[in-house]
Amino acid sequence: SAVISQKPSRDICQRGTSLTIQCQVDSQVTMMFWYRQQPGQSLTLIATANQGSEATYESGFVIDKFPISRPNLTFSTLTVSNMSPEDSSIYLCSVEGRIYGYTFGSGTRLTVV
Amino acid sequence: GQQVMQIPQYQHVQEGEDFTTYCNSSTTLSNIQWYKQRPGGHPVFLIQLVKSGEVKKQKRLTFQFGEAKKNSSLHITATQTTDVGTYFCAGLSGAGNMLTFGGGTRLMVKP
Numbered sequence: 001s002a003v004i005s006q007k008p009s010r011d012i013c014q015r016g017t018s019l020t021i022q023c024q025v026d027s028q029v030t031m032m033f034w035y036r037q038q039p040g041q042s043l044t045l046i047a048t049a050n051q052g053s054e055a056t057y058e059s060g061f062v063i064d065k066f067p068i069s070r071p072n073l074t075f076s077t078l079t080v081s082n083m084s085p086e087d088s089s090i091y092l093c094s095v096e097g098r099i100y101g102y103t104f105g106s107g108t109r110l111t112v113v
Numbered sequence: 114g115q116q117v118m119q120i121p122q123y124q125h126v127q128e129g130e131d132f133t134t135y136c137n138s139s140t141t142l143s144n145i146q147w148y149k150q151r152p153g154g155h156p157v158f159l160i161q162l163v164k165s166g167e168v169k170k171q172k173r174l175t176f177q178f179g180e181a182k183k184n185s186s187l188h189i190t191a192t193q194t195t196d197v198g199t200y201f202c203a204g205l206s207g208a209g210n211m212l213t214f215g216g217g218t219r220l221m222v223k224p
Contacts, residue, residue, distance in 0.1 A: 001158070041216075042216045043203075044214075045211060045212070045213075092156075097158060100146075100161045101146055101160075101161055102146070103158065104155045104156050107154075
C-alpha cells in the first residue's frame with residue numbers, strides 16, 4: 001500500500017492563527033482526502049483534493065476555513081485558518097490503496113489554546 | 114445523505130472472551146471496509162467486503178456482509194490485549210470514492 005508522510009505530527013497553536021498540514025505520498029495518486037477526527041469521535045471527511053482543480057468540500061466545511069492545495073500528484077496541504085479551540089482535533093490525510101482500502105497518514109494532533 | 118451506524122459504542126471484555134461489533138447503513142453499499150485504530154494511532158485498513166453475504170476470515174477475526182449489502186459485522190474470537198483499539202466500519206456507495214465511517218466501537222480488553 002501507499003506510504004504517506006504527514007507533518008506536523010502534533011502542534012499547539014494560539015487561537016486566531018493558522019496551521020498548514022502537509023501530506024507527501026510515495027506514489028502518484030489521483031485523489032487525496034482530508035479528514036477530521038474530533039476527540040473520541042469518528043472520522044468526518046472535510047474535502048477531496050484532485051490535482052489541478054479546486055478541492056471539493058463536504059457540507060459544513062468551507063474553503064476559507066480549510067484551504068487546500070494540491071500542486072502535484074504526490075503532495076497536498078490543508079490549512080486550518082483563524083483557529084479556535086473548537087478546531088482542536090486530529091487531522092488525517094488519506095489515499096486509496098494500491099489494491100483496495102484506504103491508507104491514512106499518521107495524523108496531526110492539533111490543540112488550539 | 115448516507116449514514117452508517119455502528120454499535121456498540123464501547124465494549125469491555127475479559128481477555129479470552131469474544132467480541133462483536135455491528136454496522137448498519139441507511140443505503141445499499143457497493144462495498145464495506147473495516148479499519149482498526151489503536152489508541153494514539155491512525156486508522157489501519159483491515160479488510161474489504163464486496164459481495165452480498167460475503168464472509169471473510171483473518172485469523173481470529175470474522176467479517177460478514179449482509180445479504181442486502183446494508184449491514185456488516187466484525188467478530189473477534191478469544192480476544193487478546195493486542196486487540197485493544199477502536200474498530201470502524203466504512204461504507205462506499207454509488208460511483209463515488211467517498212467513504213462514510215461508522216461511529217466506531219472502542220474495544221477494551223482486561224488481562
